Amino acid sequence: MHAQTRSLALTVLASAMLMTVLDGSIVTVAMPAIQADLGFTPAGLSWVVNAYLIAFGSLLLLAGRLGDLIGRKRMFLAGTAVFTAASLLAAVAGSPAVLIAARFLQGAGSAMSSAVSLGILVTLFTEPRERARAIAVFSFTGAAGASVGQVLGGLLTDALSWNWIFFINLPIGAAAIALAARVLPADRGLGLRAGADALGALLVTAGLMTGIYAVVRIEEHGAASAHTLGLGALALALLAGFLVRQRRAATPLMPLRILRSRAVAGANLVQLLMVAALFSFQVLVALYLQKVQGYGATATGLAMLPAALVIGAVSLGVSARLVTRFGERAVLLTGLGLLVGVLGLLTRLPVHASYAVDLLPVMLLAAGFGLALPALTSLGMSGADEADAGLASGLFNTTQQIGMALGVAVLTTLAAARTEALGAAGAGAAEALTGGYRLAFAVGTGLLLAALAVAATVLRAKTPARPQTPETPKTPQTPEAPQVPRPAEAEAVTAA
Numbered sequence: 001m002h003a004q005t006r007s008l009a010l011t012v013l014a015s016a017m018l019m020t021v022l023d024g025s026i027v028t029v030a031m032p033a034i035q036a037d038l039g040f041t042p043a044g045l046s047w048v049v050n051a052y053l054i055a056f057g058s059l060l061l062l063a064g065r066l067g068d069l070i071g072r073k074r075m076f077l078a079g080t081a082v083f084t085a086a087s088l089l090a091a092v093a094g095s096p097a098v099l100i101a102a103r104f105l106q107g108a109g110s111a112m113s114s115a116v117s118l119g120i121l122v123t124l125f126t127e128p129r130e131r132a133r134a135i136a137v138f139s140f141t142g143a144a145g146a147s148v149g150q151v152l153g154g155l156l157t158d159a160l161s162w163n164w165i166f167f168i169n170l171p172i173g174a175a176a177i178a179l180a181a182r183v184l185p186a187d188r189g190l191g192l193r194a195g196a197d198a199l200g201a202l203l204v205t206a207g208l209m210t211g212i213y214a215v216v217r218i219e220e221h222g223a224a225s226a227h228t229l230g231l232g233a234l235a236l237a238l239l240a241g242f243l244v245r246q247r248r249a250a251t252p253l254m255p256l257r258i259l260r261s262r263a264v265a266g267a268n269l270v271q272l273l274m275v276a277a278l279f280s281f282q283v284l285v286a287l288y289l290q291k292v293q294g295y296g297a298t299a300t301g302l303a304m305l306p307a308a309l310v311i312g313a314v315s316l317g318v319s320a321r322l323v324t325r326f327g328e329r330a331v332l333l334t335g336l337g338l339l340v341g342v343l344g345l346l347t348r349l350p351v352h353a354s355y356a357v358d359l360l361p362v363m364l365l366a367a368g369f370g371l372a373l374p375a376l377t378s379l380g381m382s383g384a385d386e387a388d389a390g391l392a393s394g395l396f397n398t399t400q401q402i403g404m405a406l407g408v409a410v411l412t413t414l415a416a417a418r419t420e421a422l423g424a425a426g427a428g429a430a431e432a433l434t435g436g437y438r439l440a441f442a443v444g445t446g447l448l449l450a451a452l453a454v455a456a457t458v459l460r461a462k463t464p465a466r467p468q469t470p471e472t473p474k475t476p477q478t479p480e481a482p483q484v485p486r487p488a489e490a491e492a493v494t495a496a
Helices: 003-026 028-038 047-070 072-091 096-124 128-159 169-183 198-216 226-248 256-260 262-292 297-303 305-326 328-346 355-365 367-382 386-424 429-458
Strands: none
Touching: 003 072, 003 096, 003 128, 003 169, 028 047, 028 096, 028 128, 047 072, 047 096, 047 198, 047 386, 072 096, 072 169, 096 128, 096 367, 096 386, 128 297, 128 305, 128 367, 198 226, 198 386, 226 256, 256 262, 262 297, 262 328, 262 367, 262 386, 262 429, 297 305, 305 328, 305 355, 305 367, 328 355, 328 367, 328 429, 355 367, 367 386, 386 429
16 A cells, blocks of 8 residues: 555544544533523433443444454444434533433444444554554544543533534544545455354443443442442453353454464553553543633633643654564553652642642643553554454454543542542531542552563563665565564555
């Protein structure tokens, strides 16, 4: 495929990722306006977010495997179309029920397109240096999109109305569909007979949906409640049944061979821990700025914008070159080390903070995410062959969504419990809130240290390729980025 066509294909994949990530964050700052306009109850309002998370997180694995079977391009186009149509439904929603249904459909469409995006990317870019650069662009889109979404959501809601946070998806989605139809590589897929395990699909989707539902309701019911423990046990039973089924099925939905790779299994575990810790950064820092420091929605997004800028600068400017020179593992460990500093500094947040002294250094250290995520993405895709690339992509994105849901549910619950305890002991509202956030950031620091330990012990180092010089014979090099076997032009295979 021509280099310009591959660049256009990367643009399409990154645009779809941007829509998905924007949709997850842009809605948060518009929640008060949505509640006032549509008459949501306080409990019902959370379902504007939860409906999206449940559909997205529970369908990623299934969508990734179906992309391998029916063709990744078909799955991407169908998912983008579903997401765009659901965005129109959300924009014109006149009742809570319609908006929640539209958000569920948006999550389903996002799962369909995201689950195969990485699979398409790694088959398009097979040369190590190009792949590292492409993954850096893709990772930056996801990492920075959340911060951009908060700023954009505040601006659109303040200047126009909350409906426009969904209308904005329509031109982007239409353009992505038109361009994707032309530039994405056509693939026939393996065929449904190669892995059409209906029972396995039912078990894994039901298990993930039940588990994510239990997690997003922890703040309401409590971690030790019968509701949470009962649904958690049911989710584990369904997922255990899925694994048993995959061992016995003639055409498994998820061949368990993919988990035998240290790179795949280790990268997914590291991502689970890292995302659980870092999603709390986005949510809890925003709450701290608004509830303790008195920032508005737009000001909060602008205050967090430096984090997105440094992540982008590192992802696009130096990440690929560092991976080429030092290897994914070394870059990942460096990035995780910087991120430990991010949450470590946040454990010392004062009630009366100076942005330049107390928060700006934290935003700048977030550059570690621009190092860690591209390296981790490469490692997470490295152990899958071409036939399983969509599945590996779906698995990687499923882990990400589970980590986000767990991190927000558990850390916000811990912060709320600590805040309540401090308030009962006589602390003021701002002091109690700050104490709760500090505890959550301390736990998040522990999760990042665990991720660092797993990365150091489980993930093997790879020898990076040395740059060619005129004096050096051009002999084959050991690839510095993990390789998926080069596909045929009409190949037989995810994100977010």
